[in-house]
Amino acid sequence: MNAETLAPLRLALVGNPNCGKTALFNQLTGSRQKVANYAGVTVERKEGRLRGPSGRSYAVLDLPGAYSLNAASLDEAVARDVIRGCYPGEAAPDALVCVMDATNLRLHLRFALELRELGKPMIVAVNMMDAARRRGIGIDLVELERLLGVPVVETVAVRRHGARALVERIERMAEALHAPTQRLGKGADLHAETRRLLAATVRMPARTARIDDALDRWLLHPLFGLLALAMVMFLIFQAVYAWATPLMDLIDAGTAWLGETVGAVLPEGPLSSLLVDGIIAGVGGVIVFLPQILILFAFILALEESGYLPRAAFLLDRMMASAGLSGRSFIPLLSSFACAIPGIMATRSIQDPRDRLATILVAPLMTCSARLPVYALLIGAFIPQKTVWGVFNRQGLVLFGLYAAGVASALLVSWVMKQWRRDKGEHALLLELPSYRVPHARDLLIGLWERAMIFLKRVGGIILALTVLLWVLLYFPNGGADVTQSLAGRIGQALSVVFAPVGFNWQICIALIPGLAAREVAVSSLATVYALSTADDTAAAQALAPLINDGWSLATALSLLVWYIYAPMCISTLATIKRETNSWKQMAGATGYLFALAYAAAFATYQVAVLLGAG
Amino acid sequence: MSASLLLQYVVIALAVIVSAWVVAKKQFPGGVRRLRMALAIPMLREGRPAWLRTLGRKIASQVRSGAGGCGGCRKCD
Numbered sequence: 244m245n246a247e248t249l250a251p252l253r254l255a256l257v258g259n260p261n262c263g264k265t266a267l268f269n270q271l272t273g274s275r276q277k278v279a280n281y282a283g284v285t286v287e288r289k290e291g292r293l294r295g296p297s298g299r300s301y302a303v304l305d306l307p308g309a310y311s312l313n314a315a316s317l318d319e320a321v322a323r324d325v326i327r328g329c330y331p332g333e334a335a336p337d338a339l340v341c342v343m344d345a346t347n348l349r350l351h352l353r354f355a356l357e358l359r360e361l362g363k364p365m366i367v368a369v370n371m372m373d374a375a376r377r378r379g380i381g382i383d384l385v386e387l388e389r390l391l392g393v394p395v396v397e398t399v400a401v402r403r404h405g406a407r408a409l410v411e412r413i414e415r416m417a418e419a420l421h422a423p424t425q426r427l428g429k430g431a432d433l434h435a436e437t438r439r440l441l442a443a444t445v446r447m448p449a450r451t452a453r454i455d456d457a458l459d460r461w462l463l464h465p466l467f468g469l470l471a472l473a474m475v476m477f478l479i480f481q482a483v484y485a486w487a488t489p490l491m492d493l494i495d496a497g498t499a500w501l502g503e504t505v506g507a508v509l510p511e512g513p514l515s516s517l518l519v520d521g522i523i524a525g526v527g528g529v530i531v532f533l534p535q536i537l538i539l540f541a542f543i544l545a546l547e548e549s550g551y552l553p554r555a556a557f558l559l560d561r562m563m564a565s566a567g568l569s570g571r572s573f574i575p576l577l578s579s580f581a582c583a584i585p586g587i588m589a590t591r592s593i594q595d596p597r598d599r600l601a602t603i604l605v606a607p608l609m610t611c612s613a614r615l616p617v618y619a620l621l622i623g624a625f626i627p628q629k630t631v632w633g634v635f636n637r638q639g640l641v642l643f644g645l646y647a648a649g650v651a652s653a654l655l656v657s658w659v660m661k662q663w664r665r666d667k668g669e670h671a672l673l674l675e676l677p678s679y680r681v682p683h684a685r686d687l688l689i690g691l692w693e694r695a696m697i698f699l700k701r702v703g704g705i706i707l708a709l710t711v712l713l714w715v716l717l718y719f720p721n722g723g724a725d726v727t728q729s730l731a732g733r734i735g736q737a738l739s740v741v742f743a744p745v746g747f748n749w750q751i752c753i754a755l756i757p758g759l760a761a762r763e764v765a766v767s768s769l770a771t772v773y774a775l776s777t778a779d780d781t782a783a784a785q786a787l788a789p790l791i792n793d794g795w796s797l798a799t800a801l802s803l804l805v806w807y808i809y810a811p812m813c814i815s816t817l818a819t820i821k822r823e824t825n826s827w828k829q830m831a832g833a834t835g836y837l838f839a840l841a842y843a844a845a846f847a848t849y850q851v852a853v854l855l856g857a858g
Numbered sequence: 859m860s861a862s863l864l865l866q867y868v869v870i871a872l873a874v875i876v877s878a879w880v881v882a883k884k885q886f887p888g889g890v891r892r893l894r895m896a897l898a899i900p901m902l903r904e905g906r907p908a909w910l911r912t913l914g915r916k917i918a919s920q921v922r923s924g925a926g927g928c929g930g931c932r933k934c935d
Contacts, residue, residue, distance in 0.1 A: 255874065299891060368899065510862070512862070512863060512866050513863075513866050513870055514866040514869055517870055517873070704880060704884065705881065705884050705885075706886075707877070707880075708876070708877035708878075708880035708881050709877070709881060711874060711877040712877050712878065715870070715874055729866065732872050760881065760884070760885050785901055815885075830891065
């Protein structure tokens with residue numbers, strides 16, 4: 244039978260967390276799944292296709308990392324169930340590819356031995372061999388293969404062609420699947436066997452991680468470590484403003500030119516209004532924030548790659564524990580800076596159900612990237628771009644303050660939850676600290692490209708669609724003559740009764756509704772509302788920031804900024820909370836508390852600002 | 859109403875239909891799936907013309923399980 248016509252062999256990539264399974268999966272299948280230098284990035288099984296040189300096809304499964312087949316968390320349970328063939332709707336894999344971190348074989352070999360006991364055909368991929376060599380770690384792969392009784396190959400998953408040897412061994416194995424030739428049998432001491440294998444095959448240098456130790460002495464210091472963390476975060480937000488402005492001005496000018504050109508070419512009428520006041524003003528108002536989003540993510544991706552983030556989790560563990568969370572909550576909460584949905588899903592790596600629920604409920608308080616356009620718009624319109632203390636950008640300081648306020652609110656909410664629950668015990672944090680690594684430019688660029696694509700797809704998809712729908716509601720029934728009498732205008736005015744105490748006008752109230760689907764739509768909605776409201780075409784073509792600066796008080800702007808710290812309006816996040824907790828009650832509770840918090844904080848901000856003369 | 863204005867309204871109507879569909883698919887994937895199934899099943903009944911059954915199969919084939927949840931950010935795909 245021809246190799247190309249054979250049914251695809253199912254291979255499962257298994258191993259301890261952070262050994263490079265996903266990087267290897269991306270190499271083998273050409274996928275672009277997220278990789279980072281910390282444990283718990285993959286919480287679900289992923290599948291991709293590999294075509295070997297013989298033409299044979301393989302279904303490759305990337306599984307969440309697990310330390311043992313005795314699962315201690317939800318993601319480990321997913322890995323165990325898939326390996327054993329008990330995962331619903333998933334056939335058992337035909338063979339296992341056990342991925343091990345060459346720099347940490349003491350930990351990884353134990354799991355490899357446990358997997359070997361299953362008796363399934365298996366290949367061991369000793370990954371990160373380049374890092375091991377740099378540190379002077381010598382591994383006798385031939386001897387390891389003889390003692391383990393399964394094929395052993397070296398891989399460098401982050402390097403092009405770094406998995407070639409693995410593909411060759413997979414092809415050879417596919418010709419005739421064999422169970423491992425060595426087994427330990429029941430009751431064997433896996434730790435003793437691991438020690439025996441290490442002694443026979445691994446040569447460790449006297450000092451393996453001098454750089455790691457030196458860096459950790461400072462970066463894990465209780466005082467200097469926290470100072471360094473605060474400094475890093477602070478610099479990121481400074482850079483977001485300092486570096487993005489030229490590109491943003493360029494996009495802004497491009498959007499204005501496009502609006503004027505299209506307006507001049509098309510005859511006056513509804514279609515021209517839809518394109519100029521609706522699509523170009525609305526979508527252009529959001530797309531202008533792409534440079535800021537990319538700069539923020541460049542830093543986050545670099546930190547992920549460097550191995551610094553688990554250290555930050557370690558540093559913050561005490562503070563998080565006193566607030567009712569654990570250091571394990573750090574990574575899910577950090578993921579929530581991109582979007583609360585993957586953050587909430589990442590809580591599957593938290594073993595304790597109580598900690599997991601607390602993390603899920605506070606994850607929406609982390610400032611997701613969708614909120615950045617709203618912050619940037621309001622800060623740009625109301626906070627003058629001045630230098631503070633000779634160095635710092637004032638707009639960057641305000642942005643840092645908003646992100647910090649989100650984090651502080653999350654800690655406060657989880658502390659309140661801790662006071663309510665009966666079990667006030669804290670769980671010790673056990674976390675694997677990876678080696679420091681210089682981020683790879685290729686991975687960073689791929690990460691940024693994907694981030695840009697996610698943003699642009701949102702702009703071209705849900706944001707564009709909602710902008711069109713909102714334009715219709717603003718244009719009809721009176722042909723855009725008086726926006727206050729349009730369908731959306733009437734809805735906005737009805738809602739403004741509820742939101743008047745927090746200082747929101749009817750235009751803001753309109754923007755809040757489509758913002759339920761995606762928070763950035765609030766910006767495009769405001770752009771469309773103001774473009775249609777402005778009789779002067781030149782004024783309509785200019786950027787949104789000066790328009791709202793003229794029309795709003797500082798108190799209203801501050802109130803809206805504070806509203807968006809809590810912003811309960813994201814249907815997708817609420818749906819994910821329902822799915823992950825399997826409880827309507829938890830979802831309703833999260834919606835209720837976020838809305839109450841947003842309203843109370845915005846109300847307090849507005850009233851205080853008015854009292855201080857900013858109204 | 860002039861022909862030019864009528865054409866503009868037709869284009870706008872199409873844009874609105876497509877936009878409403880995009881929003882529904884992103885925000886209410888479960889509802890859209892059920893709607894597709896409800897539309898496809900009568901088309902696939904015995905005795906229906908071949909073209910209608912082909913159309914029904916086309917509608918039904920795009921209905922996949924587990925489509926919901928993400929609703930826009932696509933980070934979790």
